[in-house]
Amino acid sequence: MAGGKASARQKMINLMYLVFIAMMAMNMSKEVLSAFGLMEAKFADSNEATIERNDKLLAELEGKADENPKEFKVPAARAQQVKIISDKFYKYIETLKRDLVKKGEYVLDEKGKLPFEAMDKTDILDELWFTGDRLTKKGDEVMTNINAYKKAVNDILSTDESYRGRAQAFEKTFSTEKVENKDGKKIDWLAYNYQGFPAIASYTKLTAMQNDVKVTESDMFSLFLGNIVSEATTLxxxxxxxxxxxxxxxxxxxxxxxxxxxxxxxxxxxxxxxxxxxxxxxxxxxxxxxxxxxxxxxxxxxxxxxxxxxxxxxxxxxxxxxxxxxxxxVPRPNSATISADKMNVVYRGVKNPMTISFAGVPDNKVSASASGLTKAGKSGKYTMVPTSGKEVTIIVSATLDDDSRVSDKATFRIKDIPKPTGQLAGMSNGKLPRANIAAGTVKAELLDFDFELPLSVTGFKVKVPGQPSITVSGSKMSGQARAAINKARRGDDVTIFDIKSRSSGPAIKPASPIVIELAN
Structure with a gap:
C-alpha cells in the first residue's frame, strides 16, 4: 500500500488510512474485551446459584438416604463423591484464575470488578502453559487435573448402566480431543482454547469451565434422585x-x-x-x-x-x-389395615404410636397383639414399645357381623435410636471466641428424629492441639478444660468427642464430635 512507486501525497493518504484502521481495531478490541467481562460476570452469578441449588439437592438425597437407606444409601454416597470431586476441581480452576490476575497485575476496583478493557494481554498463559509446540510443566499440570476430574466422574458413572446417557453428555462437555482450526490443522485442545487469547477471554473460559463442573454436579445429583427428565415426546x-x-x-x-x-x-x-x-x-x-x-x-x-x-x-x-x-x-372385609403413624419402622425403647383397624369392623370387635403393644385409649390407637430383636409382628383379629373371625398380620423392623449430634452454641463445627467455648454447654441432639426424647449430657472429652485429652463430667467445661482452652492459639481446633448422654428410656450412643476453631 505504501510502495516505493507511490507519490508522497499517496504515501501520506495510505499512512492516514492505516492509522484510521488501527484506531477502529482498538475501539473494537475494547468492546470485545468488555463483552467477555460481562459474560464472565454472568457465569460467576450462575455458578453461585447452581452451588446453592446443588447443596439443596445433596441435602435432599441425604434425607432420602436416612428415610429409605435401601433405595437411596448408594446414590447418596455417590453424590457425596461427586461433591468432593467437583469441589476439588472447581477450587483448582479458581487458583488458575488467581494466577492469571496476579501475573497480569490486574487490580480490582472498589466494587470488586476486574478491569475488563485493560485485560488484553495474550502472553500471560502463553508463557505459563506453552513452550513452542509443547506444554510447560504448568500446562501439563492443567491437563493432568482436567483428566483426573474426568476419570473420577466417569468412574462413578460407569457403576450403573442407566447412567450411560449422562456419561456420554459428560464426555462431550469435557472433551479434550484435538481440535481442527480454521486452516484445517488439528491442534491440542489446550492450545486451541487458551493460546494467543486476551487475558479476559481466558479468564472467562475458566469461569465457564467452573460452570460446566457445577452443572454436571447438578445433573448427576438429579440423576441419583431420579429426576432427569427425557424429551417430552419419548414414550x-x-x-x-x-x-x-x-x-x-x-x-x-x-x-x-x-x-x-x-x-x-x-x-x-x-x-x-x-x-x-x-x-x-x-x-x-x-x-x-x-x-x-x-x-x-x-x-x-x-x-x-x-x-x-x-x-x-x-x-x-x-x-x-x-x-x-x-x-x-362391599360389606365383608378380608384384610386388616396396620400402619405406623410416623414411619414404616418402630424404634426400640420409645413409644411408637400405631393405628390398627380392620376395614368395616368396629374397634370393639378388633383385637391386636404383639410384644410391647398396648392400647392407647382412643379408637384404633395403640402404642408399641419394642425392646429386643430385629422385627416385631402384630397379629390382628376381628369378629364379623355373622360371628365369623378373620385375621391378618404385619411385620415391622425394629431400629435403634440414631446416633445424636454433638453441639456447642448450636453448632457442630465452626468458629467461636475462646470465652464462648470455655463457658459453653455441650449438648447431644437427635436431629430430624420424629419422637420427643430429651437427652442429658453426662460427660465428654476435650482435645486441644499440643495438649493431652481431658475427661469432663457433666455438660460444662471443667476448670482443667478451660485452662487448656486458654492455652490454645488462635486458629486452633478444639475437639469435643466421646460425648455421652442419657435419656428417660433407651441407652444412647455417644454423640458425633464437635470441632470448633478458636476465633481469637
Whole structure:
C-alpha cells in the first residue's frame, strides 16, 4: 500500500488510512474485551446459584438416604463423591484464575470488578502453559487435573448402566480431543482454547469451565434422585394405566377393564364438579394435576362417578367429562389395615404410636397383639414399645357381623435410636471466641428424629492441639478444660468427642464430635 512507486501525497493518504484502521481495531478490541467481562460476570452469578441449588439437592438425597437407606444409601454416597470431586476441581480452576490476575497485575476496583478493557494481554498463559509446540510443566499440570476430574466422574458413572446417557453428555462437555482450526490443522485442545487469547477471554473460559463442573454436579445429583427428565415426546414419559370397569370385584368374578398408554397432565383446571358438587381446587389438586376425591360412598353395590373438569385452552373453556368411572361398595372385609403413624419402622425403647383397624369392623370387635403393644385409649390407637430383636409382628383379629373371625398380620423392623449430634452454641463445627467455648454447654441432639426424647449430657472429652485429652463430667467445661482452652492459639481446633448422654428410656450412643476453631 505504501510502495516505493507511490507519490508522497499517496504515501501520506495510505499512512492516514492505516492509522484510521488501527484506531477502529482498538475501539473494537475494547468492546470485545468488555463483552467477555460481562459474560464472565454472568457465569460467576450462575455458578453461585447452581452451588446453592446443588447443596439443596445433596441435602435432599441425604434425607432420602436416612428415610429409605435401601433405595437411596448408594446414590447418596455417590453424590457425596461427586461433591468432593467437583469441589476439588472447581477450587483448582479458581487458583488458575488467581494466577492469571496476579501475573497480569490486574487490580480490582472498589466494587470488586476486574478491569475488563485493560485485560488484553495474550502472553500471560502463553508463557505459563506453552513452550513452542509443547506444554510447560504448568500446562501439563492443567491437563493432568482436567483428566483426573474426568476419570473420577466417569468412574462413578460407569457403576450403573442407566447412567450411560449422562456419561456420554459428560464426555462431550469435557472433551479434550484435538481440535481442527480454521486452516484445517488439528491442534491440542489446550492450545486451541487458551493460546494467543486476551487475558479476559481466558479468564472467562475458566469461569465457564467452573460452570460446566457445577452443572454436571447438578445433573448427576438429579440423576441419583431420579429426576432427569427425557424429551417430552419419548414414550418413557408415558405409563401403562389400568382402567378397571369397577374398583372392586367379588370372589369368583372375572376381572374386566382396559389398559391404556397415557400420562398425567400437570395443568391446573379452572373448575371441577364430581357427583353434582363443585370441588375446592385449592385443596384437591396436587402437583401432578391429579384431583383428590372425598365423598360418601353410599350403600352396598355398584356406583358410577360422574363429573367434569373445566380448563382454559386458547382463551376458551374446555370441558372434559369423567367417563367410565365407577366403584363397588362391599360389606365383608378380608384384610386388616396396620400402619405406623410416623414411619414404616418402630424404634426400640420409645413409644411408637400405631393405628390398627380392620376395614368395616368396629374397634370393639378388633383385637391386636404383639410384644410391647398396648392400647392407647382412643379408637384404633395403640402404642408399641419394642425392646429386643430385629422385627416385631402384630397379629390382628376381628369378629364379623355373622360371628365369623378373620385375621391378618404385619411385620415391622425394629431400629435403634440414631446416633445424636454433638453441639456447642448450636453448632457442630465452626468458629467461636475462646470465652464462648470455655463457658459453653455441650449438648447431644437427635436431629430430624420424629419422637420427643430429651437427652442429658453426662460427660465428654476435650482435645486441644499440643495438649493431652481431658475427661469432663457433666455438660460444662471443667476448670482443667478451660485452662487448656486458654492455652490454645488462635486458629486452633478444639475437639469435643466421646460425648455421652442419657435419656428417660433407651441407652444412647455417644454423640458425633464437635470441632470448633478458636476465633481469637
Amino acid at each position: 418413557n414419559n408415558y405409563k401403562a394405566i389400568v382402567l378397571a370397569d369397577k374398583s372392586a370385584f367379588f370372589a369368583g368374578e372375572k376381572f374386566q377393564g382396559r389398559v391404556v398408554i397415557g400420562k398425567y397432565a400437570n395443568v391446573a383446571p379452572t373448575k371441577l364438579v364430581v357427583q353434582g358438587k363443585e370441588i375446592d381446587l385449592s385443596k384437591s389438586i396436587d402437583s401432578t394435576g391429579a384431583a383428590t376425591l372425598d365423598f360418601n360412598v353410599g350403600n352396598v353395590g355398584e356406583h358410577d362417578i360422574k363429573g367434569k373438569f373445566t380448563f382454559i385452552e386458547n382463551g376458551q373453556e374446555l370441558e372434559i367429562p369423567i367417563v367410565n368411572a365407577n366403584y363397588v361398595v
